[in-house]
Amino acid sequence: MAIMLGDNQYGKAETRVVRTVRDTDRHEIVDMNVSVALAGDLSDTHLTGANDKVLPTDTQKNTVFALARDGIDSAEDFGLRLAQHFTGGQRSIDRATVTVQEYTWTRHGDHTFSRSDGGEHREVTVVNDNGASDVTVGLRDLLLLNSTDSEFTGYIVDEYTTLAPATDRILATAVTADWHFSETDVDWTKAFETGRTALIEAFRDTYSLSLQQTLYAMGAKVLEDLPEVDRVTMSLPNRHHFLVDLEPFELDNPGLVFHAADRPYGLIEGTVTRK
Incomplete structure (x- = not known):
C-alpha cells in the first residue's frame, strides 16, 4: 500500500x-x-x-x-x-x-x-x-429581523409534517456573508460599508416568501452595488419565532407574543454570482 x-x-x-x-x-x-x-x-x-x-x-x-x-x-x-x-x-x-x-x-x-x-x-x-493576491471580505453575526412582510406557505406536506402555513410571521437571522473581489485596487472601508448596507437594505425591502428568496435578493443587491465583487456566499440560520398559544389563559394573541427558539433551526446557505 x-x-x-x-x-x-x-x-x-x-x-x-x-x-x-x-x-x-x-x-x-x-x-x-x-x-x-x-x-x-x-x-x-x-x-x-x-x-x-x-x-x-x-x-x-x-x-x-x-x-x-x-x-x-x-x-x-x-x-x-x-x-x-x-x-x-x-x-x-x-x-x-x-x-x-x-x-x-x-x-x-x-x-x-x-x-x-x-x-x-x-x-x-x-x-x-x-505572488498573486486574492481577497474575500465579509461579516459574521449581523442580526436582522423583520416583524412582518414574511410568510411561508405552499411547501411539501407529507405524513410527518406538522408545521402550519404562516402568512404573517417574524423573519429573523444572523447573517454570515462573504463577498469575493475580482481586484485588489479597492477602497476597502467604503466597499465594506457598501456591502453591509446592501445586505440590510435587501433584507428590509424584500417581501419574503422564503428565506431562500431573501438570501438571493441580499446577494444580488451586493453584486449590484459593488461592481468589483464577482460572487457573494451567505449562511442564514432561521431564528424561529413561534406564536405563543395564550388560549389556556383565555387571551387572544393576534401576532403579539412570540417564543424565540434557540434550536433546532433551519439553515439556508447559497452563493450568488455574476453570469
Whole structure:
C-alpha cells in the first residue's frame, strides 16, 4: 500500500492585536484577531522531521505585531501586507492565507470606548499564492429581523409534517456573508460599508416568501452595488419565532407574543454570482 502526504499548511491562529492611534488627543483603536496559515515546500518536516524550511509560528505571531507597529489602514490592507511578507520573504513558502477578524468599538469620548463581547464583526481573508493576491471580505453575526412582510406557505406536506402555513410571521437571522473581489485596487472601508448596507437594505425591502428568496435578493443587491465583487456566499440560520398559544389563559394573541427558539433551526446557505 502506497502512502503519501497530501495538502498541508501550518500557522499561528488567533493572534489578538490592538493598535491605537495617538497622534492627537482624539485616539483611534483597531482591534483584530489575526490567523496565518502557510503552505509550500514543507514535505520534509512531515516526512523526516527536518525543520530547515519552517518559519516558526511564534515568528509569525511576532510578525503580526511588528507590522501592526507600522499602522493599520484597514483589515484588507493589513492582510495583504502580511500575506505578501510571508510569501516574499521565505523561499519555502508559496502560499500564505491571512484571516483577519475585526471588532468594532463604540466611541464615548476622545479616548473612551466600549464593545460588547461577541456579536457582529468583520472578517477578511487574504490569500497570496505565488505572488498573486486574492481577497474575500465579509461579516459574521449581523442580526436582522423583520416583524412582518414574511410568510411561508405552499411547501411539501407529507405524513410527518406538522408545521402550519404562516402568512404573517417574524423573519429573523444572523447573517454570515462573504463577498469575493475580482481586484485588489479597492477602497476597502467604503466597499465594506457598501456591502453591509446592501445586505440590510435587501433584507428590509424584500417581501419574503422564503428565506431562500431573501438570501438571493441580499446577494444580488451586493453584486449590484459593488461592481468589483464577482460572487457573494451567505449562511442564514432561521431564528424561529413561534406564536405563543395564550388560549389556556383565555387571551387572544393576534401576532403579539412570540417564543424565540434557540434550536433546532433551519439553515439556508447559497452563493450568488455574476453570469
